[in-house]
Amino acid sequence: MLSISSYLALKEVWRNRGRFLLVSLVIALITLLVLFIAALGEGLGNGNREYISKLDAELVVFQAKSDFLIQASRLGRNRLLSVRRVDGVDNAGMLGTTNANLIVPADNSSLKVALLGVEPGRPGEPPVEEGQQLGTSQAKEAIIDRNTALRSKLAIGDMLTLRVTQGTDDEFYKLRVVGITGGQQYALQPSVFVPFNTWDTVRPKSEAEIGVSSDPVANVILVKLTDPSQVEQVRSLLTRQVEKVDAATIDEVIQALPGYSAQQSTLNTQGGFTLFIGILVIGGFFQIQILQKVPQIGVLKAIGTSNPIVATAAVIQIVVVTVIGVAVGGLLTFLLSLFFPPTIPIVFNGTSAAVAIIALVLIGPLGGLVSIRYAVKIEPLKALGLSS
Amino acid sequence: MTAYALETQSVIKTYNSDSGIIKAVDDVSLQIAAGEFVALVGPSGSGKTTMLSILAALLQPSSGQILLDGQDLATMSDVARVALRREKIGFTFQANNLVPYLTAVENVELMLRLNKKLDRAGRMRARELLARLGLGERLNNLPGQMSGGQQQRVAIARALIHSPSLVLADEPTASLDTERAYQVVETFAGLIHEQNRAGIMVTHDLRMCEYVDRVLQMQDGKLVKIYTDRKDILKLAKGGRHS
Incomplete structure (x- = not known):
């Protein structure tokens, strides 16, 4: 099943590569934005907490x-x-x-x-x-x-x-x-x-x-x-x-740094909204595409292509387009980061970048869920205009 | 009973509408032998497209029996019907016949891929079949790069490549000019006879009946007349189109 699904999915992507590349580029731009927001969050957070987080101490004693x-x-x-x-x-x-x-x-x-x-x-x-x-x-x-x-x-x-x-x-x-x-x-x-x-x-x-x-x-x-x-x-x-003293752990001190929590939650919210917009953009694109492909999917189903094959092909397509977009976006981010002066607080931390990339790769299938469901529901009779 | 490739017994298809129950297909029994090419004709609303959809395992009848190679389509599960369509039935439709991102030869090979039978011999057969249909130079063309007639011929090749028991064609000449239409149906009939398949063509255009062995005429959901005599069929073919 995987071979026929990937065959159909990849042939379509390749033969319509201009259209799919445009979607990948949109995903690349979303990736660029998400990674920069993550890096900015990391950079700002790091700039605030860097000395404290590296302290060779477990407790900080404050005036009560x-x-x-x-x-x-x-x-x-x-x-x-x-x-x-x-x-x-x-x-x-x-x-x-x-x-x-x-x-x-x-x-x-x-x-x-x-x-x-x-x-x-x-x-x-x-x-x-x-x-x-x-x-x-x-x-x-x-x-x-x-x-x-x-x-x-x-x-x-x-x-x-x-x-x-x-x-x-x-x-x-x-x-x-x-x-x-x-x-x-x-x-x-x-x-x-x-x-x-x-x-x-x-x-x-x-x-x-x-x-x-x-x-x-x-x-x-x-x-x-x-x-x-x-x-x-x-x-x-x-x-x-x-x-008359209080003692705090390093984590508590970091959370109490002026503006730290507010700053991080603002940037996390921005990142979350960007991912949400990504889901809508990808979902919208694949939904429009499925609507345009109704007769084609109808033919495929009429000649004996099963629903799992149609659904898997749609998932493969979405994953391929998303992965290409995220890879291009990641590369663009890396290239751009080389030109940023040290005064701009941008830090590409492996963990936060990996989390952002995993989230970005997942938004594709998530955004495409509705379109996949729609594809599975297409009735060949109606799609081919044979229903009375 | 299983001497026929396809046999139906008292097939009925009803729909509920505001004005009551409509019988789109009303007690149709027919038999098609292997190697026989049959035209299903009738005016609009006569039930021929509904009947074709039932025979294609795309639509469940309300009652009756449809035996294809001895298997009853009416009692099959959805999954079994999908498998049956893939393995035992070949299709051509009026339009939107081909997968637009596959070339002519890839569209034909698709049936072998779906049936997990694509091997070197299958690839050769697909090319030979397309060459026989006059598309030897168009193997790697996408549907959008071919004329309507060429696309129909690719669809015919796809309908036959996996050696199905039953080949169904829904208005295969609807979008073609007269000359192309004759060519397509003549080729189709020739291949069905040669490969010993059971073929059914739904058409408005009675002129196309010239190439069939029998004509089944439907009206108001019923099978009202069967033309078996060659003279009668040719006379009908000269009559032209149904309204």
């Missing part, structure tokens, strides 16, 4: 009632010491976050970066791919992420300049680049990692803070556990033993 918002949380060194004393905590490090402008050496333009203060050797300091880790908490050193390196053209050993507003004046700080880490974007910005005390010196301050000596205050404390499977137990201990 800060709703797991990193910027809203303030934790001093005394809390850090308390956290380190809790059973099950292997290591803990402070993380301070703020924004700064990096002066690009080539043209003196300003690049907005996330300035992250981390403790050398503690959770939060990203592993370098080139160069070395940070030296001490006071060192005038920085690790930059791959994105910062690409956009600023800074290399190991170069001096980077940060422009930061202190009170009402712009201050410039020079730090030596000692290491380059992989992609570690934070809040959709390329990142610069500096030792925690250096960060406290460099970070933007209000006029009231300037000149006032106080212990550095971090946003959150990153906690690495002795046994990662004991997350819930250690979380419970932390909230009980450390005063």
Whole structure:
């Protein structure tokens, strides 16, 4: 049955290749759109969560009632010491976050970066791919992420300049680049990692803070556990033993990132609607085609072609046209992606692309279901005009 | 009883309409022997197309018996009827006869493919049959690249290639000019006789009866007259068309 069905299906596709190619191209464009929406979702999500998701830590400790918002949380060194004393905590490090402008050496333009203060050797300091880790908490050193390196053209050993507003004046700080880490974007910005005390010196301050000596205050404390499977137990201990703190898992922190959930659900909805439109377009095309082929299907049935053969031929045709369209669309997407600058947050993640491609391949038969049912219902007598 | 390729007994087909029950076919009994070519004639509404549809296993009769090679079409399941159409019946229709995306030879071979009998000998036979029908140069032409007469001849080849017991033709000359119509029916009759098939042709055009062995005339669903004498048939053929 499969051989006669595929024979009929493929002969028709080949002999009407112009018409079928047009449909494949429409599917290719839908594929392009879906893959780009998926890649944009991945890119935006990645830009938001990349640093957090790669942390070598299982729990993040926040100031109580800060709703797991990193910027809203303030934790001093005394809390850090308390956290380190809790059973099950292997290591803990402070993380301070703020924004700064990096002066690009080539043209003196300003690049907005996330300035992250981390403790050398503690959770939060990203592993370098080139160069070395940070030296001490006071060192005038920085690790930059791959994105910062690409956009600023800074290399190991170069001096980077940060422009930061202190009170009402712009201050410039020079730090030596000692290491380059992989992609570690934070809040959709390329990142610069500096030792925690250096960060406290460099970070933007209000006029009231300037000149006032106080212990550095971090946003959150990153906690690495002795046994990662004991997350819930250690979380419970932390909230009980450390005063006025909440603890969140990495996933909870990601979901609480400002705008993250709304952004992802918006893009997922767009992707879903695009797939839905794809189903309607493919369904419409094959329905029109079946309507045009009623006499032809009538002849086939009259000469003894069974319904399963007619239905299978229709399915094969739909699958072939859809697969060609998705393949062309995937290729187009790949070629186009080569020309996108790193500033556009597009990331082709294998899993999300595979899910999108499987969904696209399935929309063909799904869209064609009505037409297949119609083809099976065609009465040869009526189709051939023999009914009285 | 099984000496005939096709035999019907008291076939009746009724339809319900607003004005009551209509008998489209009313108690028709006939027999066709292998190698016999028969014309089924009658005015519009006489029931000949309904009768052809019943004989083609496309329509179930309300009652009666239709035996094709001893098998009763009236009691068969839908699946068995599809298989019977594929294996034992050959068709040509008025129009839209061919699969438009298959070439002439592919259309003919299609019957062998459907019956899983397409081999080297079958391919050769399809080409030879088309060549005999004057289409040796048109083997690889699509239906859209052929005239109506050429398409009808391809349909005749397709109707005969799988050696069916019964060959049915519904108004095979309807879209042809007179000269082409005579050619097509003459060829059709010749092949039916030569291959020893039972053939039935439904036609409005009585002139085409010149090539048949018997003429069955229907009116108001009934088989009203059977012409068996050659002189009578030729006289009828000279009479022209039914209204």
